[in-house]
Amino acid sequence: MSRLLAEFGDEITALARSIAHHGLDPTQSWAVVEEQGQVVVLEGNRRLTACRLLERPSRAPTPDWVDRFRRISSTATTDDSYQRPNCVLFDRRADARYWIQIKHHGRGAGEGTAPWGPEMVYLDQLNNGGEPEGWNEFWYWLEEAYRPDPQMADLVNQARRKQYTTMKRVYDWKVKELLNAELGSDGTVHASADPQKIRPFIEALLTGMLPTGARPAGSPPAGTVISSRTLNDQETASNTLKCLWNRTIGQADVTADYHARAAEPGDTQKRPAPTGSPPSPAGAAAPGGETSHGHPSSTAQDAGDPFQPDRTSRPRNHDRPRKGETHLYADVRRASLPGRLREMLKECSDLKIDDHPQVCAVMARVTLELAVDALINHHHLTVKNQKNRLVDKLKVVLRHLDPHYDAKEPGRPELGAHGPQSSPATSKVSFFEI
Known part of the structure; x- marks a missing residue:
């Protein structure tokens, strides 16, 4: 209420x-x-x-x-x-x-009946089987990351209500890169940056998204205005956000420690309701049909x-398969890969295998060779066979990943040299991950 x-x-x-x-x-x-x-x-x-x-x-x-x-x-x-x-x-x-x-x-x-805003439309799409989007999900990453901090939690909530769609420019054009963030196969955002280490940047960013009169009490003055007018093209947005990062973070290491990165996603803690909410009267219908952001x-x-x-x-169709099971390479993390390969993998993740089997077959072959070439160039490996065949490149890379690849007991059996599917091509995920 x-x-x-x-x-x-x-x-x-x-x-x-x-x-x-x-x-x-x-x-x-x-x-x-x-x-x-x-x-x-x-x-x-x-x-x-x-x-x-x-x-x-x-x-x-x-x-x-x-x-x-x-x-x-x-x-x-x-x-x-x-x-x-x-x-x-x-x-x-x-x-x-x-x-x-x-x-x-x-x-x-x-x-009259209240129309749905952009966030409600997005959540309704999710509940009907639609695909998650990174910039939308980043709002929820912020909500989870700063839930224990009342001041930041209030700031996140205020900014989301006032400037929900501005996050598309903020996240897609620069913040995703700064935080080394990516939408995971579980439909949530994963970032290698520690939320506490980047707190000054996030606080300045969200404060800048609010008009002066809407800022929570105790918020610092916004040194940079963040709006569709100040971020009217990608180059301007990138420069503005990079300057804000340099002013608040500089060259500090913001990487989360190993245990934080390895933690399982999907915190299922419940969100505290605001204090002072009256209890539901006996016999009346429960008001639980909407949460703080209206879904x-x-x-x-x-x-x-x-x-x-x-x-x-939120009600979801838990029986539908994950995107990684239906779309080509959709479960591969792309954050640290070379630009061309990252773009190719993103294209692949939009291809549903059952709908485009021939295209997926070609894309799988091309993308795999791009990944192999990238790894060979990165580690300065030598392919002895001058015919430059993919199978020869794969063997070189597999032996680099596991020096005991050809032994009876390989060091990395998951690469498939002695498994039931002992083809070098079975190791495509390892190339992308490594």
Whole structure:
């Protein structure tokens, strides 16, 4: 309730006033689903908040909101039928999706259904099987990295709400390179930079993304303005962000230590809700349909539960195969590879093997030889056979990777010399990884 009021407060006030004088819109039923013994509102969370506060204004999180809803409630000209809304109970969330989508067509002064912003559109695409994108996921990397730091957590949340799409230019045009970050096969961003070591840069970056009046208390003054106007082309953006990096980080080593890099991704800690959120009244529908950034949560919250579900709880189709199983070389990390090879692998990762088998076969061959040539050049290896055949290059590289490759007991059996698939071509992942 606190989060909805913080983001849509004026609209919820207008909606409550409309309900107080005209009742609930009889043409709009609430879409609900029963999960874990609770009724979860999938469509109608602003209406739910308005009805709760009309019924009992004292539930509001601050005295100002209490007074505002008391005034609205005291002028009500309708009966209490709004406390018993028409609901459509769906067996599954997916069954309600079509009806929810067609209702998002404009909010008016608050009486209409709120349209989805760019973040909500992205999350909806993910929940329907779409592919994750690095710059979107970087917001969640920041959220997880700085969750223990209240000041930084607030700064991340403010910047995400104010300048969500600006991150595409920030991340794609420079920050991804500075942090040596990449979208992993698990759909999350992985970076070799230590979040604490790069904190001054991130703080200056996010502060620069906020207008002066929207900066959290205690934030340092922004020395660099970060907006679509100051980052209007890639060269300008790259220079601006590089200067900001030099000013805040300089030549300091920001690489995370080995244990931090080796940690498993996908922290499933729950996100604390803001203090002061009132408990859900008995018998009322749970408000867990939206989180801090407006996307549907997957479970309802118990009354008084101090946690909100984090983004890892979003409903996803867990049965669909990973992209690395369906697209060519999609599970290969590209961050430290030569530029041409990195570009080629990115092209490959967009190719679905079942849809383009012939193209994938050619690309696999070409990309593998590029990887082998890159490794040979990097280590100054010599190919004795002057015919320059791929098979000869592969043998040279495999023997470099494992000096005992031809022995009965090789040092690296995973390279495949003595395995059931003992072809040099079976080692393609090792070249990319190394």
